[in-house]
Amino acid sequence: MIGQGFLFALHHMESWDVVAGLVGGTLAGYCIGSIPGLSSSIGIALLIPFTYGMSPITSIVLLVTLYMATEYAGAIPAILMNTPGVPAAAVTALDGYQMRLKGEAGAALTMSILSAGFASITGTLLLIGSSTWIASVALAFGPVKYFAIAVLGLSMVSSLSGDSMLKGFIGLFFGLAVALIGTDPMDGVPRYVFNDNLLSGVGFLPALIGLFALSSVFSLVEKSADMPAPLKKLPSVSGQVGLMRPYLGPLARSSVLGFLVSVIPGHGATISAFISYGFQKRISKRPETFGHGNPEGLIASEAAANASVPGALAPMLSLGIPGSASTAVLIGALTLHGVQPGPLLFTRNPEIPYSIFIALIVTMPLMVALGLAGTRLWVRVTQVPRSMIAGLVGAMCLLGSYASQNDLFAVWTTIFFGILGYVLQKAKIHPAPIVLALVLGNITESNFRRSLITSRGHLSIFVTHPFAVACLLVALAVFLAPFVRRAPAAAPAPAPSTH
Amino acid sequence: MLAIGLWFWFGAGWIQSQSRGLMSPIAFPRAISAMLVLCAVLLIARSLARGRLAKASALVSVERPWFVLAAMGMTILYPLLMASLGYYLATALWLPPFLWIAGYRRPVGIALATAGFLVFTRVIFQHVLGTPMP
Amino acid sequence: MRLRTWLSLFAAAGLAGGLAATLGGGVAQAGPAYPDHPIHYVLHVSPGGATDVMARKLGSVLQKELKIPIVIENRPGGRGAAEMAIITHSKPDGYTIGSATSTHLAEFHQTLRQYNIHSVTWVARLVTDPYLFVVPAKSNIHSMKDLAAAIKADAGKMVVAGFVKGSGANIAWEMFMSAAGLPASDVNWVPYNSVGGGVTAVLGGHGAATVAYYGLVKDQVAAGHLRVIGVIAPKRLADLPNVPTVEEQGYNVPTFWNQWRGIIAPANMPPAILAALDADIKKAMESPDMQAYVKNNSLQYDYAGSATFDTFIQQQDKVTLVWLKKLGFVK
Known part of the structure; x- marks a missing residue:
C-alpha cells in the first residue's frame, strides 16, 4: 500500500520542475531562515504567489522543502551571532553561541546541521509509519491536557535559569505578564492595551529579535575593542561527521521527543526545542555545563526543532488540522491548488502526501551537503571585526522586525526589548525564560480557563484525567527539584561566569 | 542592583494596572503579577543579605557606557528617520554613524558595508518578497 | 518556464510598487484613465490565512485584467487597527483599497470605537x-x-x-x-x-x-x-442539498447573518472611481480562475456592488450592535 503510494507519487514527480522546486526551496529556505524576523510561516506565505502557475506537486514540494530548510537555517545566525533566525533557534543559541565564543563555531555548525538532518529523517519515517493514528491521538487532547502539557513546558524554566533559579522565575513571570497584553483570548476584552497596536498583543518575533539579537548588538558595541574571536580548525568532512559519535543517544531521544510534542496541534518547533532542551539537561551527566557551550544542549534543541516539521505535518495530512503556524499556511497553499488536506486526502489525492514524504527525504542530503560545505564559509563571519557585525546585525534586526509585520510599531517593540534584554543581561537574567513564557503564556491561560468553563468552575476537572495529572505532577517535581537539591548543599559555589 | 529596582517598579506597575481593569478575565493576570512581585522582593532580600558579603561582585559594570548609550539612542532614532525619510535614505544616513559608534573606523569599509546592505535588502525584501518599505 | 514568467512579473510589481512609494503617490489625480498606476491592496491579516490567500489570488487576477500591478500589503497590527489607520489616512482615489470581513463591524463597537461604518467606503462584497x-x-x-x-x-x-x-x-x-x-x-x-x-x-x-x-x-x-x-441562509446550500435551513426547521433567525469578505476604500470616494473599481472587481471575480477558487474553497459566491453592499452593511451593523448589547459586550 505504502509502496504503491510512493511509486505513484514518484511517477508524478519525474519532472525537472519538481527538481527545481526542491533545489529552489532549499536555497530560499536557507536565505529566509537566516534573516531574523522572517520565520518559516512568513516565508511560505510570501512564496505562495510564486506557485500560482505551478502544478500542485511542484508547489507543495517547493513549500515543504522551504519549511524544512528555514527551520534549520535559523540556527546559523543563532550560533554565529546570537541572533536566532527563527524562534526555535533561540534555544539553539543558548549553547551554540557559547561554543562559538570558545572558538568552536565550526563544530557547532556541523553538529547543528547533522542533528537537523538526522532528526528530519527520523521524524519523516515516524510520520510515514504513524501519521494516521498518531494524529487521532493528538485529537484526544482537550483543554485539560493542553493546560497540563503547557505547565510541563513552563516548568522547563528550571533548566534555563543559569546561575539563579529566582532570576529564572522573574524572567518567566515577566514573560507571562507580557503575554497577557492584548485582546483577551476568551472574551475579547482588551487587557493592558495602552496603544491600538497592542490589541493583537506584543509581537512575538519583534520581542524575540530584541531580547536576543539587538541586546547582543549592544554587548558587541560595549566590547568592540576586544580581539576577534579565536577559531579552531575544522576537521575534514569525514571528521565532521565523527564529531557526532559521542552524542548519538541525545540525538535519537530529542528527535523522537520533538516529533511527539509537535504532533499536538499548536505545539510547533519552539515548544519542542524548549522541552527537549530541558529534558536533556535533566538527564545529562553534566547539567551544569548547559548554557556554557555544551554540545548536548545544541543537539537537543536542533534535533527537536527539525523533527517537529514532520511532526506538525501529521495532523495536517491526516485530519486537515494545522500542527503549527507554518502548516496552517501550507493548508492555505494547498486549497489554492484545489487540494483539500483532511481525512480524504490519502484517497483523493494520494500523490500529495507521498510527494511530501519523498520531498522531505530527498531534501535532507541536499540540505546537509549544503550545510557542511557552507560551514567552512559561514565560520568566516567570526573573523569579521565585531564592530562591523554589530552594525550590520543591528540594522538587520530592525529591518527584519519591520518586515515581520510591515509596521514601524514592531520596530519599537524590538528596540524596547533590545534595551531591556541588555539591562537584564547585566543583571544576569537570561532572556530564555522570557521567551518560553511568551510562547506558552497564551496556551496556558486559555486552556486553564477553558477547562474551568467546561467544568463550570470546578477545579476538580484537573484531577480527572490520568495523563493530565501525570503531567502536572512531573511539572511540580521539575519546578521543585532545584530547591530540593540545593538545600543539602547549603552554600552553592559561586557560579562560574564565562564572560 | 539597578535591575532589581527596575523589577520592583515593574511589579508595582502591573498591580496598579490590573486593579484598574475590573473585568472578568483578571484572575490570571492577578496571579502572575503577585508572583512577579514576590520574586522581586525575594531577589532584593537575597541580594541585600549577600550584598554585605560581596559588594563588588554585585555591582554592574559597563565598559564603554557612552558608546552603548549612543547606540541605544541611535536605534531609537532609526524608526523616526524611517518614518520621515523612507527606508533607503534613512538607512544610508543611519548605518555609517552606527558602525562608527560600534567601533569600526575605516571609511571605505563603512561605505562598502552600507552600500552592500542597501543592495542586499533591496533585492531580498522588495524584489523577491514584495515587502512594502516605508 | 512558467516560474520565470511569474518571477519577472513579481519583480516588476515590486519595482513599480517601490517607485510609486518613492513618488509618495503625488500624482493621485485620477483622470479618465483610472487606474494608471499600481493599486495598493491593504490586508488586516498576516500572510497565509484564508482571507490573505484569497486576496492575493484576487490581486493576481485583477493585475492580469487591468495590466496594472496590484501591491498586496499585509498590515496585521492591532486587529485591524493598522489597516484602518492606513485606509482612513489615504486619499479616496482608488489606489488604496483594503480587505474587510464581518469582524470589522464588531471591532467598531468594541475595540476600535474611533471608527464606524461611515469611516470607509464599502466597495464590494465578494463571498459569504x-x-x-x-x-x-x-x-x-x-x-x-x-x-x-x-x-x-x-x-x-x-x-x-x-x-x-x-x-x-x-x-x-x-x-x-x-x-x-x-x-x-x-x-x-x-x-x-x-x-x-x-x-x-x-x-x-x-x-x-x-x-x-x-x-x-x-x-x-x-x-x-x-x-x-x-x-x-435564505435557502439551502447547493453543496448541502439535504441540510435544511434553520428557518425551515421552524426557528426564526435573520437569514442574512453570515461571515462575509469584502473590499473597503477610504471614505468619500468619487462615484466615477467607485463605479470603475466595482466593475473591475466584479469582472475579476467572475473570471473562471476566481470562480474555480471560490468553488474549491467551498465559499458562496455572493457578489454585491457598492450600493447593495452598503445597505447590507447597515443591516449587519444594526444586528451586530443589538446582539453585542444582548451579550453584554457593549453597554
Missing part, C-alpha cells in the same frame, strides 16, 4: 460563508429540533465548543437559542481561538456541537466524522 450547526456523526442529534430538545433535557450541561464570545459564530448560536426560547445559560459555550479550533474540539469529543463554515467541515462530513444539522 454561511454559519452551519455541526455535531459529531455519532451524536443522536439529527436536526435543530433534536438539538433544542437535547439542550432542554440537559440544561446547563451541554458543552458547545466555538469561536470566542461575541464572534459572528457565537451570535449565530445565540440567535438560534433565542428563537428556540431557550435561555443562553442553558448551554456551556467554551470559547476557542478560531472557528477551526471549535471544529477540532468537537472532532476530539471535547464538545457536543459547534458553529462552523462549510470549508472547515466539508471533508470531515464526507469522511463520516461530523454531521451538519442546519444552516443559517
Whole structure:
C-alpha cells in the first residue's frame, strides 16, 4: 500500500520542475531562515504567489522543502551571532553561541546541521509509519491536557535559569505578564492595551529579535575593542561527521521527543526545542555545563526543532488540522491548488502526501551537503571585526522586525526589548525564560480557563484525567527539584561566569 | 542592583494596572503579577543579605557606557528617520554613524558595508518578497 | 518556464510598487484613465490565512485584467487597527483599497470605537460563508429540533465548543437559542481561538456541537466524522442539498447573518472611481480562475456592488450592535 503510494507519487514527480522546486526551496529556505524576523510561516506565505502557475506537486514540494530548510537555517545566525533566525533557534543559541565564543563555531555548525538532518529523517519515517493514528491521538487532547502539557513546558524554566533559579522565575513571570497584553483570548476584552497596536498583543518575533539579537548588538558595541574571536580548525568532512559519535543517544531521544510534542496541534518547533532542551539537561551527566557551550544542549534543541516539521505535518495530512503556524499556511497553499488536506486526502489525492514524504527525504542530503560545505564559509563571519557585525546585525534586526509585520510599531517593540534584554543581561537574567513564557503564556491561560468553563468552575476537572495529572505532577517535581537539591548543599559555589 | 529596582517598579506597575481593569478575565493576570512581585522582593532580600558579603561582585559594570548609550539612542532614532525619510535614505544616513559608534573606523569599509546592505535588502525584501518599505 | 514568467512579473510589481512609494503617490489625480498606476491592496491579516490567500489570488487576477500591478500589503497590527489607520489616512482615489470581513463591524463597537461604518467606503462584497450547526456523526442529534430538545433535557450541561464570545459564530448560536426560547445559560459555550479550533474540539469529543463554515467541515462530513444539522441562509446550500435551513426547521433567525469578505476604500470616494473599481472587481471575480477558487474553497459566491453592499452593511451593523448589547459586550 505504502509502496504503491510512493511509486505513484514518484511517477508524478519525474519532472525537472519538481527538481527545481526542491533545489529552489532549499536555497530560499536557507536565505529566509537566516534573516531574523522572517520565520518559516512568513516565508511560505510570501512564496505562495510564486506557485500560482505551478502544478500542485511542484508547489507543495517547493513549500515543504522551504519549511524544512528555514527551520534549520535559523540556527546559523543563532550560533554565529546570537541572533536566532527563527524562534526555535533561540534555544539553539543558548549553547551554540557559547561554543562559538570558545572558538568552536565550526563544530557547532556541523553538529547543528547533522542533528537537523538526522532528526528530519527520523521524524519523516515516524510520520510515514504513524501519521494516521498518531494524529487521532493528538485529537484526544482537550483543554485539560493542553493546560497540563503547557505547565510541563513552563516548568522547563528550571533548566534555563543559569546561575539563579529566582532570576529564572522573574524572567518567566515577566514573560507571562507580557503575554497577557492584548485582546483577551476568551472574551475579547482588551487587557493592558495602552496603544491600538497592542490589541493583537506584543509581537512575538519583534520581542524575540530584541531580547536576543539587538541586546547582543549592544554587548558587541560595549566590547568592540576586544580581539576577534579565536577559531579552531575544522576537521575534514569525514571528521565532521565523527564529531557526532559521542552524542548519538541525545540525538535519537530529542528527535523522537520533538516529533511527539509537535504532533499536538499548536505545539510547533519552539515548544519542542524548549522541552527537549530541558529534558536533556535533566538527564545529562553534566547539567551544569548547559548554557556554557555544551554540545548536548545544541543537539537537543536542533534535533527537536527539525523533527517537529514532520511532526506538525501529521495532523495536517491526516485530519486537515494545522500542527503549527507554518502548516496552517501550507493548508492555505494547498486549497489554492484545489487540494483539500483532511481525512480524504490519502484517497483523493494520494500523490500529495507521498510527494511530501519523498520531498522531505530527498531534501535532507541536499540540505546537509549544503550545510557542511557552507560551514567552512559561514565560520568566516567570526573573523569579521565585531564592530562591523554589530552594525550590520543591528540594522538587520530592525529591518527584519519591520518586515515581520510591515509596521514601524514592531520596530519599537524590538528596540524596547533590545534595551531591556541588555539591562537584564547585566543583571544576569537570561532572556530564555522570557521567551518560553511568551510562547506558552497564551496556551496556558486559555486552556486553564477553558477547562474551568467546561467544568463550570470546578477545579476538580484537573484531577480527572490520568495523563493530565501525570503531567502536572512531573511539572511540580521539575519546578521543585532545584530547591530540593540545593538545600543539602547549603552554600552553592559561586557560579562560574564565562564572560 | 539597578535591575532589581527596575523589577520592583515593574511589579508595582502591573498591580496598579490590573486593579484598574475590573473585568472578568483578571484572575490570571492577578496571579502572575503577585508572583512577579514576590520574586522581586525575594531577589532584593537575597541580594541585600549577600550584598554585605560581596559588594563588588554585585555591582554592574559597563565598559564603554557612552558608546552603548549612543547606540541605544541611535536605534531609537532609526524608526523616526524611517518614518520621515523612507527606508533607503534613512538607512544610508543611519548605518555609517552606527558602525562608527560600534567601533569600526575605516571609511571605505563603512561605505562598502552600507552600500552592500542597501543592495542586499533591496533585492531580498522588495524584489523577491514584495515587502512594502516605508 | 512558467516560474520565470511569474518571477519577472513579481519583480516588476515590486519595482513599480517601490517607485510609486518613492513618488509618495503625488500624482493621485485620477483622470479618465483610472487606474494608471499600481493599486495598493491593504490586508488586516498576516500572510497565509484564508482571507490573505484569497486576496492575493484576487490581486493576481485583477493585475492580469487591468495590466496594472496590484501591491498586496499585509498590515496585521492591532486587529485591524493598522489597516484602518492606513485606509482612513489615504486619499479616496482608488489606489488604496483594503480587505474587510464581518469582524470589522464588531471591532467598531468594541475595540476600535474611533471608527464606524461611515469611516470607509464599502466597495464590494465578494463571498459569504454561511454559519452551519455541526455535531459529531455519532451524536443522536439529527436536526435543530433534536438539538433544542437535547439542550432542554440537559440544561446547563451541554458543552458547545466555538469561536470566542461575541464572534459572528457565537451570535449565530445565540440567535438560534433565542428563537428556540431557550435561555443562553442553558448551554456551556467554551470559547476557542478560531472557528477551526471549535471544529477540532468537537472532532476530539471535547464538545457536543459547534458553529462552523462549510470549508472547515466539508471533508470531515464526507469522511463520516461530523454531521451538519442546519444552516443559517435564505435557502439551502447547493453543496448541502439535504441540510435544511434553520428557518425551515421552524426557528426564526435573520437569514442574512453570515461571515462575509469584502473590499473597503477610504471614505468619500468619487462615484466615477467607485463605479470603475466595482466593475473591475466584479469582472475579476467572475473570471473562471476566481470562480474555480471560490468553488474549491467551498465559499458562496455572493457578489454585491457598492450600493447593495452598503445597505447590507447597515443591516449587519444594526444586528451586530443589538446582539453585542444582548451579550453584554457593549453597554
